[in-house]
Amino acid sequence: VTPQLNARGDVAVLVPAAGAGLRLGPGGPKALRLLAGEPLLVHAIRRVAASPSVRTIVVAAPAAEVEAVRDLLATVAPVTVVAGGAERQESVALALAAVPADVPIVLVHDAARALTPPELIESVAAAVRAGHPAVIPVLPVVDTIKEVGPGGDGSETVLGTVDRAVLRSVQTPQGFRHDVLAAAHASASDPLTDDAGLVEKAGLPVTCVPGSDLALKITRPLDLVLAEALLHLR
């Protein structure tokens, strides 16, 4: 039986966390990196579980860590933990296979975006519910962006300035109609493409909604400093 959060919810959230980065214990980066004493994954799941539309959460963990991740999340929220694959895309597909067929909306989230507020999760889900087959939260690109190539002396040289007005920085969760994500993964060939990219390749429209500064990806030491500061602001 799949653990449920809100039986009336129409959203499943997948959290692929099976990469080499997921290791319990010290030195284990990414999803289990500690923020204010708790793993990023715990922070992320807590906020997903606080989103009223979410019926079910599926985490893909490394095969050897499924029990440990289940224990870690036991007191956080009702969560299904499945064994993930070698590639992120395979983990998403394996997590998707655990979603009941009658859940119409599926979101794919990144545990490293641990402070993503429930409001953003609701906003992505609402846009799918309104009829968009695929939805991504985006932010404007604020810095000047250059395209670069190899320079003469081992340095990088600028090939050109990119028009940042048409660029958007993509966050998660990315949201999909259940059937659209399933079809995209069934025909996926490029393991490096993000989920929305698979839908793009399938020729379906991907719609943008405004992202959130709080949904920053926490990867570098500086991001942890910012995330701690944001937690203390609350």
Place this chain on the structure above:
Amino acid sequence: VTPQLNARGDVAVLVPAAGAGLRLGPGGPKALRLLAGEPLLVHAIRRVAASPSVRTIVVAAPAAEVEAVRDLLATVAPVTVVAGGAERQESVALALAAVPADVPIVLVHDAARALTPPELIESVAAAVRAGHPAVIPVLPVVDTIKEVGPGGDGSETVLGTVDRAVLRSVQTPQGFRHDVLAAAHASASDPLTDDAGLVEKAGLPVTCVPGSDLALKITRPLDLVLAEALLHLR
């Protein structure tokens, strides 16, 4: 007489801060926004003045605020304050005109990158000194980037995924051989182009050096939170 910091230095640093954003008093954003009780401009100038290669600093302020900005910086560092123009590019040209002809390297900095460490200023200057006519500090782009266009219902829709591996996010200071920056500005036509972009258009190579997380642009409220946290880390 131009105030000098280090008479043996070979670098002038220009800080255009004459935009509509520069207003003294409450509500005045950008260069005079307060960080830990001091304007961003003060934080920025203090770090520029701590760079051993810097001989002279020129700030372009709004014409009506030249005296006030001079007073503000009087106790921070020896700085030349000139009246800027309506456009950022004009302010850079006016600040450049105040640089003694025998200073071979000119850097253009952004006061909003108030925590830029002296080490980055030295690194950009060193690359110009080593023979590169134009140098920019860059960081890799960490988020997935999409190109967007107008969607059907007033929303934005994705046109494609951009290969972020060849993209770099540009910081300041941007560094130039004095004559190269002067020539680029003499022939400048597009007021929206950054200084390195003017040099690109002139057909000269622009070389990248590694940027710094500390050189973040402090514009959004979230950036101020991060900047405060970084200051307290010291």
